[in-house]
Each structure stands twice: as structure tokens, then as C-alpha cells.
Amino acid sequence: MNDMTLTERAVNATDCKITARNVQVYYGETHAIKDVDVDILDKTVTAFIGPSGCGKSTFLRCLNRMNDTIDICRVKGEILLDGEDIYDKRVDPVQLRAKVGMVFQKPNPFPKSIYDNVAYGPKIHGLTRNRAELDEIVEASLRKAALWGEVKDRLQAPGTGLSGGQQQRLCIARAIATSPEVLLMDEPCSALDPIATAQVEELIDELRTNFSVVIVTHSMQQAARVSQKTAFFHLGNLVEYDETDQIFTNPTDPRTESYITGRIG
């Protein structure tokens, strides 16, 4: 991590990092996201919850333009990162994704060594000048991902040979190695056992000091444990967005209430 950016970012913890206005997403004829407005804060964990198929992943993937890879997907509306429209013609999604990292539902390490997995991002973005700096980034990222202790003796072993939980933490290390400003996580714990889940949740809480984290989860307990803000999606609409405590103790919308009490879903 670069010290400069750290101090810069510490200035205002309640800064608005991402602003979305009137976002519509279509898959061909299907209207998957309807008119969503949301403000995602810096240095905060924001959870997206909602029943399966309500568009959480779709909206998350809008934030780093991963939807561009789906031919039939069209995004309308405005999404600003630090006030800049990420769907502007001048934006290269590749550059955007270096700033907005992503961790996927299924752990997907590259079929390369643990070291190469983490070093890949810094390498392609030219973040280091020599091997020593690269080693440093790899170590720092693995430490932040709470994986260093377990893998420091076998950095050249294949990343795919790790356990599921370790693989997911490796993917997190890979995502934070490029020093992104926002980290998107799509159900990062759904393929993990409870112990690994607890480790990743702890990790997410720590990541909050450096990044703005957006996490999609189908577990309301998880949302309650790790997030400060929660957004509830239903059938493509953003039904309610508020402080996590507020959503879970005193939801304003009846749909939110029936979901968290287990009547929709």
C-alpha cells in the first residue's frame, strides 16, 4: 500500500465514493435493474441483500463494468466514481477495474502459483519497478488477506491446491494487490464452510480501513455482522437503503420486513 493514498483517503471517512442515479439494466428484453439510486460511502462496508434473482449481482457488476463482457447486457443511467461517470465514452473499463476490484462467488484463482496469482495485477499495471517491490506487495496483500502465515513457505505451490477458504482469501489478496479504491464481493462466502466464512468476514471488517467494500450476500446474519449500510433489492428495485441497524431493527418498507423475517425469499 502506498502511504500517500492512505492518508489522502483518511481525510473524510464518510465521503461518497460511488453515486448511482436512475440505473437501468436490461438483458435483451429482460429489465433486470429498475431505476436504482444509491450512494456508496468510502471506508464503509455496504451489503446488498435480497431474494435470489433480484439483481444484486447484476447491479454489483455495473460498478466495475463487468457487465460489458455480456453481449446482451445494456446499462442506462449514471454511475459516478469520485464524481466521474464510469460509463463515459472516454473511460477504459480496464483502467476502471484496476480501481474497482472484484471478488467472485466461486473462488477462481488462476492455475498458477500462489505468488503469481497475487503478483499478476501489480505486474500488468506496472506498479513495481523490481522484484523486491513485487515481493513486498505480494507479502503485504497476503498479510492483509490473513493468508500469509499459511502460505509463506509455499508461495510457488499452485493456488488451485489450496482449500476453498484459502482460495477465496487468495482471491481477495489478488484483488487488493492492485490497491483498488473499491472492493466488490459477490457472495464471497457462499462456497465456504463456517470457519472459513468467519475468517473472511473478519477480513472484510479489516479491509474497511483502506477500502470501500460492497458485498452481496444471501445471509442476513452476515450482512448484519459485517456491514454498516445495507441495501435491500427486490425484483430489480432498490426497496430500501439505510444503516444496517435500521434495516434489521426497524425497516420502513413492508417488503423489507417480510424478507428479513423470512416471508419472501
Add this chain to the structure above:
Amino acid sequence: MSDATHPAAHKSPARSLHQLDARTKRRNASERRFKVMGIVAIGIGLAFLVLLLSTIVINGSTAFQQTFIKVPVYLDPAKLDKSGNRDPDDLKKATTFTYAPLVQNGLLEVVQKAGFGSELSKSDMKNLISASAASQVRDRVLADPSLIGKTVDFEIFASSRVDGYLKGRVHRDEIALDKNISVAQLDLVDSLRKDGALHKGFNWTFIFGADASDSRAEQAGIGIAMLGSFYMMLVVLVLALPIGVAASIYLEEFAKKNRFTDLIEVNISNLAAVPSIVFGILGLAAFIQFAHLPQSAPLVGGLVLTLMTLPTIIISTRAALKAVPPSIRDAALGVGASKMQSVFHHVLPLAMPGILTGTIIGLAQALGETAPLLLIGMVGYVATNTPEGFWDGFVSPNSAMPAQIYEWAKRADPAFYERAWGGIIILLIFLLGMNLIAIILRRKFERRW
């Protein structure tokens, strides 16, 4: 819990598990029938394979042997080097017509030593050895002029009939109508064989030599055609692999799915099924008649085979790319790799085993292809010499292994037929080798997890 301590309390089951019901029996019976059918199918396949391989080996293995007659030839300096200074240019002036009598004299000596001679005419004797004998001697003398003046033992090819007699192809009771061999000659052969002047040896000329004219079956070899095949494969590899892989990557990873790319996709699948002779006539029209490339050149053959191989390579490469899990692409894009980086750093290495397998299968197909070569003149008695240099090999007229085999199978002398089978053995060895390479490469790339 207390129930568990009283197993005797079980009531008898409504339907016993120890008795198969009718439905289960029927199901099991049909499964057994299916297994038997599968085993029979595999058995038939294996039987045909064994039949095929044994036929090939039985018919073809004799092509690797050849009968030689040891003839002492006196290399008379008065005839071969009239100027007497062993000047290579002067030596070349002595043609095979000058050498032929010297070989005849040597042969006469061998025959007389065996106690024959009177009952054999001159032409009878000539028919014992290959028509290539004089040029064989001449080549050796030109390579080593110091032999002139000495009597040198030459291992001369026996003629194809004599060779066939030793291999059991020519029988005494069947040669009444054969102008090329008589019973007296066979008696001589038997006696020469006893003396050791006539013996069978491994036929290197068959493997490394050039095709020979109709009347010299014993001299024909597949070596030059092998070179032709090699040059064609080089062209195919250098053109089809990069073009095919680039096209597949573009279609699979970059191109938008629309009606135009659908059309291209359908076309590629159909091209893979187009008969190869169609590519041959296309090559004739486009490369020879329009582009004026030389006829019978391995370059043109390679171009035609490239066209033929491309669909195979594209189809298998696309399948290999499709088989790479999309999560790997997501992972690469997610850390900010460009599309091209994700393809070249992650997708392509994973698809490599499949691509290589497809390419080698395509090459193997091309190696065995005959029909298009007929149309561009790569068949027939084309090349007698090795090309003059590496690059010359691409344009100097040549044949290819399968076309050479086809050519031999057409000719009258049974010795050529034997060589056709022998050629098939060599072709199969090449194909086996290529498959082996495919397997090794696949293993090597797969080991990178």
C-alpha cells in the same frame, strides 16, 4: 431409543428386498444386453484393426528387404578415364553406356564361376540385375575416382523378379509366360545363393531413395516423397496454426455474436466436411493457373492442405477455448487485465493442450491426404533427386508419401505393389509418431495445473 434394543420387534416387509421384482429384472436384463452389445462392437472393431495391421505388416514388411548380387567390377581406366588425369569433369563424360559393359563382364565372371554361362544368353544375364546397376557403379566412381583401375566388389540390386523369387512372390511353375525370367535363370540364382554371391539385405534405398521408372522397381524408394511430405507439413504448420488459432481466438473471444459471425461459424463447420478433392481443384485454379505458382511444388501442396486443415484447427481450437472456465476470464478482467491479456496470459495456456491436439490431428489428416495432390500434379514419377537446397525443396517438383503409394499401387510390376504396402507402413509410423507427439505435448502442458 428403547426400540433399537428389540430387533425382534420388526414386522416382515411388505416387499422383500431379497426378491427382485419383475421391473427390476427387466431393467437389469436390458442393461446386460446393452453391455454385451458394447463388448461385441468393441470386439468387431479390434478384430478389424488386427486384420488391417497384420495385412499391412505381412504385405509391406518385405519391401524393407532387397536381394543384392555381389559383382566384382574391373573399373578399366582405358574406358573410364581416357585422359588419365582423373579430372572430375572428364570422368562425368563417361556415361552409363560406358559402364554397362564393365558390369556385364563382372557379372559374366560371377556366372561362370558358378558353372553356368553357356545356357544363358546375354540378355538373360542382364535381366538378373537391375537396370540401375551401371548408374550405381558410375555414382560410386564419380564420388571416389581413386577406385579407377581397381577391381571393386559392388552390391548390385537384383532385378525385381529375382528379388521376388527369393521373397516367394515369383514361383517356378508360374513363370512360363514371363519374358523377364526363365527357369534357367532361377537355377543360376539358386546356385549363386548357395555361393553367397547373392543375398538378401536391409533395403535402405527404399527408405531414403527416390522413385524409379516402371522398369526398375527394385530401385524405387520413398525418401524423396517423404521430403515432399515434410515440406508440405512445414507449410501447413507455419500457415494453418497461426491463422487458425488467431481466427478462433477472434471468433470465440472478441467477435460480437451476430448474424455475420453465425454465418462464418456455419461456413467453417461446413468447410470441414468439404471433400478434399474440391480443395485440390481450387488450389489448381487459384495457385497454379491464377497465381502461376510452379506445378507439382510442395509449396502449392502445402497451401492446398492448409486450406483443408484450417477448419479442423479452428473447430478444435474453438472447442478448447470454450472449455476454459469463464471464471478464469472473469478473474483476469476483475484485476484489470485487458481482454487480450486475459486471453494470452490465462485462457490460451489452458486451451493449449486442446489446440495442439487439434493441430496435430489436422496435420496427420493432411499428411495422409492424396486426392488434392493428384490435381496439382504431385503424383507420378516426379522427382529423382533431393532438392538442391532447403528453400529449393518448396518449389522443386516432388510427390508426397500417400501420392507415391498411390502411384506404386497403380503400376504393373508386383514389386511396386509390395512397395506400396511398405510405404503405408512408413506413413503409419509417421502418423503414430505425430500422435505420440500430441500426447507428449498434451501431458507437458497439462502438468501446469
